[in-house]
Amino acid sequence: MSFRYEIRLSGAGGQGLLLAGKIIAEAAAIYDGKLATQAQSYGPEARGGASKSEVVISDEDIDYPVASNLDLLLALTQESVDAYVQDVKPGGIVLVDSGLVADVPEGDHRVVSLPIAETAREEVGKGATANLVAVGIIARLSNVVASSAIESAIRARVPRGTEESNLKAFRVGYALAGEPAGGESS
Amino acid sequence: MSFRYEIRLSGAGGQGLLLAGKIIAEAAAIYDGKLATQAQSYGPEARGGASKSEVVISDEDIDYPVASNLDLLLALTQESVDAYVQDVKPGGIVLVDSGLVADVPEGDHRVVSLPIAETAREEVGKGATANLVAVGIIARLSNVVASSAIESAIRARVPRGTEESNLKAFRVGYALAGEPAGGESS
Numbered sequence: 313m314s315f316r317y318e319i320r321l322s323g324a325g326g327q328g329l330l331l332a333g334k335i336i337a338e339a340a341a342i343y344d345g346k347l348a349t350q351a352q353s354y355g356p357e358a359r360g361g362a363s364k365s366e367v368v369i370s371d372e373d374i375d376y377p378v379a380s381n382l383d384l385l386l387a388l389t390q391e392s393v394d395a396y397v398q399d400v401k402p403g404g405i406v407l408v409d410s411g412l413v414a415d416v417p418e419g420d421h422r423v424v425s426l427p428i429a430e431t432a433r434e435e436v437g438k439g440a441t442a443n444l445v446a447v448g449i450i451a452r453l454s455n456v457v458a459s460s461a462i463e464s465a466i467r468a469r470v471p472r473g474t475e476e477s478n479l480k481a482f483r484v485g486y487a488l489a490g491e492p493a494g495g496e497s498s
Numbered sequence: 499m500s501f502r503y504e505i506r507l508s509g510a511g512g513q514g515l516l517l518a519g520k521i522i523a524e525a526a527a528i529y530d531g532k533l534a535t536q537a538q539s540y541g542p543e544a545r546g547g548a549s550k551s552e553v554v555i556s557d558e559d560i561d562y563p564v565a566s567n568l569d570l571l572l573a574l575t576q577e578s579v580d581a582y583v584q585d586v587k588p589g590g591i592v593l594v595d596s597g598l599v600a601d602v603p604e605g606d607h608r609v610v611s612l613p614i615a616e617t618a619r620e621e622v623g624k625g626a627t628a629n630l631v632a633v634g635i636i637a638r639l640s641n642v643v644a645s646s647a648i649e650s651a652i653r654a655r656v657p658r659g660t661e662e663s664n665l666k667a668f669r670v671g672y673a674l675a676g677e678p679a680g681g682e683s684s
Contacts, residue, residue, distance in 0.1 A: 337540050338540055340540070341540030341541050342540065347539070347540065347541045348539070348540045348541075349537060349538065349539045349540070350537070350538055350540070351535060351536065351537035351538075351563050352523075352535065352536055352537075353533070353534070353535045353560065353563070354523050354524055354526070354527030354528060354533065354534045354535070354536070355527050355533045355534075374539065375564075376564070377537050377539070377563065377564065378562070378563065378564075
């Protein structure tokens with residue numbers, strides 16, 4: 313039975329979303345036996361403004377690497393959720409940072425609102441790991457890539473010397489997504 | 499007048515082609531006022547085998563980031579030129595490493611065969627900069643992104659401490675592509 317899972321990571325430049333996308337794609341393909349594509353668009357806004365990274369994971373060759381019918385949208389800014397919520401498929405997941413996104417447009421999707429940046433600052437002690445907190449949440453919510461595979465990809469890909477804080481961020485995010493309250497609404 | 503320019507960088511894992519693609523895309527979009535997409539596929543072979551990175555550059559929004567009608571193919575292995583030469587558009591450029599690719603299939607394309615890896619070793623003194631030598635050659639042959647923009651992207655993107663050797667590699671490649679002999683045939 314073939315599957316295709318589409319993720320879009322969106323927010324502002326400097327939030328580490330390209331690295332997050334690369335880690336998920338490499339985890340799926342190199343460490344978890346699936347196939348994956350990762351794509352990003354660059355425009356003048358990439359100079360520190362909007363940022364968007366797309367990952368498609370499948371168990372067969374991916375001819376079309378564009379994520380246009382999203383299983384999961386991560387939005388770290390109000391602008392990005394407003395721009396992209398329409399691309400989430402019915403029943404898909406809209407994951408937002410509860411401290412940065414005040415208002416998620418209604419629709420046939422599951423909203424998960426969690427304090428991503430705050431968790432990176434408070435629990436990991438390093439705000440720059442918010443992207444890996446998000447990867448941890450996504451790993452748990454999507455359940456398409458083994459968390460051990462993602463840990464392998466993190467070790468291989470993050471800058472030397474930051475492995476432990478990034479792994480911690482991933483694990484904290486994974487745990488956060490599993491808490492009963494979960495910050496969910498739909 | 500709108501334009502679309504498609505580049506595929508292909509070879510083996512570890513040749514730095516993803517970084518090369520990212521540099522070209524960021525140079526075009528962030529430093530040269532164009533739009534660009536960059537995409538890669540990951541499969542089990544990404545564990546050190548084949549590698550492929552695609553860049554599309556345009557002066558308008560790019561809805562379809564797949565490069566399937568190539569203006570320029572870089573092939574650093576015999577396997578990659580054999581696999582992808584069919585995707586080069588009529589009159590497109592096939593750039594190969596003369597030390598690594600013995601045989602370029604004939605067709606309606608311009609073949610440019612240059613000693614990319616050897617130049618990195620001999621003239622830059624660092625074999626790992628072959629990807630940037632290739633970027634320099636591509637910059638000159640394609641003429642779609644200003645070389646000053648590529649130099650800015652190199653400074654911003656390569657690992658700290660490697661800026662100068664990578665810039666040297668880029669400039670050496672740019673000069674190599676402009677030499678009268680040029681290693682060309684068609």
